[in-house]
Amino acid sequence: MSSLIIPCYIKTKWDINCLDRLLDSVQQQSQPFDKVYLIDDASPLQYSVRHNFIEYIQLNENGGPARARNIGIDKAINTGAEYLLFTDHDCILDKEWNKHMNSFLITTAFGAVGGMTYSWGKTLLDYYHDINGTLSGKWLLPDRKELWYMPSLNFGIKSFVVEQFGFDERFPTAAGEDVDLCLRMRSKYKIGFCPEAKLWHDYGYKNSISGFNKFMKLFKKYKSSSATVYEGHTVLMWDASESIYKGNIHEPNIQS
């Protein structure tokens, strides 16, 4: 039984369109999810969702995506979900995404899995993210048999693993909470990579010039979370790693 958990914080019309587009792609899955939880993290903008297959949870106050995901995790586990998948409202799922993520978790011993993330836009900045592997996770070097880290926008985890290692709610924004989770859970379990599980992420760049400021803000946001990562960890396992991009997804060493 698999559940999809989507935290969202809707600030603009663009966010509403993104969410609508994501839910369309959720609806078109070749293998439907058993449950889909949309956790609204006290969004400032009112909106309605036309997709009736979701379980909508409205939070009274904003607590960040880590808290929203934890609420979704509790709900999903209480209804018997064995595999929990996560994505964000600004993503678009490939129609086979659930099938591949689920099958990977069922057939392998990995505690968690990450899929392949591509940029939705066509600007130079989007191209940069694709070859940089900004949101595609990282191989653990030197073997590339497992992942060092996988962003939570394209992530799946087994329920007994997430029961031991939930998201740390000290992270107030969508930055660092997934790094933190991966660092902790890797002390006991491995994270696998499933290149067939594809999704697209919309960074929201209108063009390469006007998007540059957004590009800077994105990395500043990620970097700002590092203090919380250091704060929360007595020991950090900064193993050598390499970001994933189209050119290294099919490594000969990958463990299936």
Added chain:
Amino acid sequence: MSLIYSLKKNRQGVSHAIYDYLGEIRPFAKRVKNPLLKIPMVFLKTVEWCIYRWYKTPIRRFYGVKGNELIYMITNACNDRCPKCGIWEKPEPQSQHLMISHFISCLKKLHHNLYQVTLTGGEPLLFKKDVMLIAEEAKKLDVPMVIVSNARFLDEEFLNRYKALGHILVISVDSVEREKWNEFRGRKNFDIVMPKIMLAKEILGDQLRIQSVLSKESAEEIPKVIEWCKQQGIQHNTQLYQDFGAYNWHNPTTNEEVKYNNDTPCAARKNICVYPNGDVVKCFDHRRIPLAKEPLGNIAKQDIIEILSTKRSTQISKIMKTCDFPCKNMSCNKPQTLLFN
């Protein structure tokens, strides 16, 4: 996140920055197949690298400061009988004493980020052989070590070997007067231990420190100890008396209400404490926090990283970051540079 992170120990300064930059840029540039896009892509990568390297970097990370102190209470047993301390009343049974190999494995696993390993007790030198094994391993791993001892079992051979390893020895002294000494220690050993302290001073030189515990009974004596240390040229530190949640120590003798300074750096993030049986806690005063009462794990049965990565460990760190208990005054909560003078 950055493209590649390579673990390079103790690499700092400008050369490190250049090495780090090139280490990021070279493999990235190879990914760009279109030659026209090389320059704009490398520019964007440089922007990202600068942000990750310079923007809001935690200062201790920026300067490569090592973050953890590993504190091993090697035994509860002690050859002194100090009335204010109850730890010697409950020596661990031999069967429960941690095998030294487990601690050495733990040390090896953590050494990259350790600024110090501290051996305490009880009296650590009751296990002199194990202490020396740890001291030698710490030297090999380039981790400074501190032993807190009552000096009763010091001898020339041990001191010479210890001197060569370059580690620090801290001797507990609450009085330099025979009668008070014997009263505080519960044993008449002033005439045995004092010559050993002098021998330690002669052999270890500035690797020797003296530490006193400030309690009601020792309050008048400590200024004399400080004065004596000045005369001898030995660095001294005063530690406030703690009762460890009234679990081990049973004689509350603090002279006056101690004010806790909220600004004092808390040990929650950095300390990794190991009991004689291998149980791991974040602070030896953990029993004051309900969630932290039970140990996080045991290094004889589990990997230390696994123990420190559990959800409960994170939650305890969070509580300890803002807790305001008497242990805030312990030396393990203070920057090392401020300790001895």
